[in-house]
Amino acid sequence: MAEIEESASPTLMRRQLGRFLREAREGRGLSIANAAKEVQLSFNALQRLETGRTVNPRRQDVRELCSLxxxxxxxxxxxxxxxxxxxxAKDEGGVTSLGGLFSDAFNMYIGMERAARRLLSYQELVPGLLQTPAYARAMIRAFYVNGTEDEIERRVQVRLDRQVIVTRRTRPLELEILLHESAAHRVIGGPDVMATQLRQLAEVSKLPNVTLRVHPFSAGSIWGLPAVPFVLLDFGTDSRGMPVEPPVVYLDGAMSSDLYIEKREVVERYHDFAEAIRRTALDETRSRDLLRQAARRFDSER
Known part of the structure; x- marks a missing residue:
């Protein structure tokens, strides 16, 4: 489990704890009912703990569950x-600032990403979930200029391992990518890397659980604002139609702090912003055409 900084909100910490316990239980093949009975908790109590809704999680309950x-x-x-x-901890208003790229805080994001049922992302670079090994390697090497080859390869593998949630057979992630056209022209790793990456993007966008639409230069600015890359994570609902976890907006802090936004009105605002991008984005077929055309251009530059 990734460690969490002291500034994290209590809801974020409860959700991280609940996710950890849920994954540990599922890893042992236990149902909530059976696990609850073994540690003398009610079904509802364990369910609340796993979904981060227990305001004051008890240390002894957590210890007994971990033992089980x-x-x-x-x-x-x-x-x-x-x-x-x-x-x-005290609630500081639904916005949490944590660490930076590939810190323990980023590991928290990977946990959220793995638990999500739906993910919507606006990006100006190819998102990690869809990067080829060569593109990922070029991105990581550019950031970690003093990293050893072993360190870089380890980080590349972490990024590639994340991608299984998109292609797994059982409940693959519902992934929607709104990709700015600049991602098809910004050279990462050279023409060979770009040509391969753009073709893969076009192909993976055909998967039934993936939607990829390009937001073209011609669409201009949305709401008169510079669009900052963001990720909206939705964790689905349970058998009663209740949210498994509340949705979260994630903003990658790169060299500073990542932001996790839980405030409902702010999350809804990002949904509205994403819808405004959709209205001016190319449809899926034209998006694939643009990506393939850009790939051919990079072919000619080899």
């Missing part, structure tokens, strides 16, 4: 500590 799930001692202590901090 055969979680190792180090991870157990992290989970118990997280329960303590979540119970003691």
């Amino acid at each position: 799930y055969e979680v190792d001692a180090e991870e157990t202590e992290k989970a118990v500590g997280l329960a303590s901090r979540a119970a003691a």
Whole structure:
């Protein structure tokens, strides 16, 4: 489990704890009912704990669940500590600032990404979930200029491992990408890398769970604002139609702090902004055509 900075909101910490416990339970093949019975909790109590709705998670409950799930001692202590901090923390208004790229905070994002049912992303570079190994390597090497080859390759593998949620057979992620046209022209890694990447984008956009639309230069500015890349994560609903977890907006902080936005009105505002981008984006067929045309142009530059 990734460690979380002291400034994290209690809701974010409770959700991280709940996600960790849910994944540990599922890894042991236990139902909520069976796990709850083993540690003498009610079904509803364990369900609230796993969905981050327990305001004051009890350390002893967390410790007993970790023992049941055969979680190792180090991870157990992290989970118990997280329960303590979540119970003691104050809500600072639904916006949390954490770490930076590939820090423990970014690992939190990977956990959210893995748990999401739907993900909507506006980007001006090819998003990590759809990057080829060569494109990912060029991006990571450019950022970690002093990184060793082993470190770079480890980070590339982390990025590639994330992509399984898009192509898995069981409940693949519903992925919507709104990609600014600049991503098809900004050279990352050279013409060979770009040609391969753009063709892969065109192909993966045919998957039934993937929607990719290009936002062209000709669309101009949305709402008179410079569009900052963002990700909207939706975690779906349970059997009663209730949200498994509230949706979150994620803003990659790159060299500074990542932002996690939980305030409902702000999340809705981002949904409205995404809809405004959709209205001026190319349709899926024209988007694929643009990507393939750009790939051919890079072919000619080899």
